[in-house]
Amino acid sequence: MPERNLEFGKFGARGIKGHEAVARQLDNLAGFIAKPVTARCGLMARLHYLTRSDHARAAAREAGLTVTDRTLKAWLDGKQTPNRRNLTRIEDAYRAVRRRNVARYLLGRLNRDGRGTRVEFHPLNQSQVSRPQQRVVSYRTLNARHWDAVVQAWSANDDEALDHAWFDDITTDLGSDYGAYEYVTNIGFAA
Structure with a gap:
C-alpha cells in the first residue's frame, strides 16, 4: 500500500x-546549534565545531567545506566573513558532521x-x-x-x-x- x-x-x-x-x-x-549561521556567534560555534581537531577538519572537508586553512583562520579571527555560498557550505558541512558524530549515540538510545x-x-x-x-x-x-x-x-x-x-x-x-x-x-x- x-x-x-x-x-x-x-x-x-x-x-x-x-x-x-x-x-x-x-x-x-x-541538538544542532540554535543560532543561525548568519549570526556571528552561530558562525563561530559552527567553525569551532568543524575545526576543533584534525579529525573534525577532515570530516568537514569530506562534507564539502573545501576552503584553505588560511581562509578558515581569517574567518575564525574575524578578519574576513564568508560569502553567502560559503555560509551555506559551512551549514551543510556542520549538519553532516554533527549527524555523523551523534548517530552512534542516538542508535544506542533508540535501540535501548x-x-x-x-x-x-x-x-x-x-x-x-x-x-x-x-x-x-x-x-x-x-x-x-x-x-x-x-x-x-x-x-x-x-x-x-x-x-x-x-x-x-x-x-x-x-x-x-x-x-x-x-x-x-x-x-x-x-x-
Whole structure:
C-alpha cells in the first residue's frame, strides 16, 4: 500500500511523509546549534565545531567545506566573513558532521539494548476532506526495536534510503494498515 498515494492531497488531506517527520525528530534529538549561521556567534560555534581537531577538519572537508586553512583562520579571527555560498557550505558541512558524530549515540538510545523506543503516529489531517472520501485513520503507537537502518540513512542524509528503512523496518509492524501512515501530521518519539 505505500507509494500508492500518488495524488496525495487531491481531496484536501494534509500531512508530510513519515520519513520526513522522523528526520525532523532525529534532527531535534541531535541538538544542532540554535543560532543561525548568519549570526556571528552561530558562525563561530559552527567553525569551532568543524575545526576543533584534525579529525573534525577532515570530516568537514569530506562534507564539502573545501576552503584553505588560511581562509578558515581569517574567518575564525574575524578578519574576513564568508560569502553567502560559503555560509551555506559551512551549514551543510556542520549538519553532516554533527549527524555523523551523534548517530552512534542516538542508535544506542533508540535501540535501548533491544527494548526499543515507543513511536507515536499522528495521522494525516483530513479536516478539509469531504466525508465520503475520508479514511478511517487513528492515532497509533508502536514499540520500534530496530533503528539501525533508519539512523544510518539519516546520518548519511539519504532521503530515499530513509524512506525505505522507515517502511521496511518500522511502519510494517503496524500490521495491514501500515500504508495509511505513509503521510502523517507528526511522528513522535523520545529517546
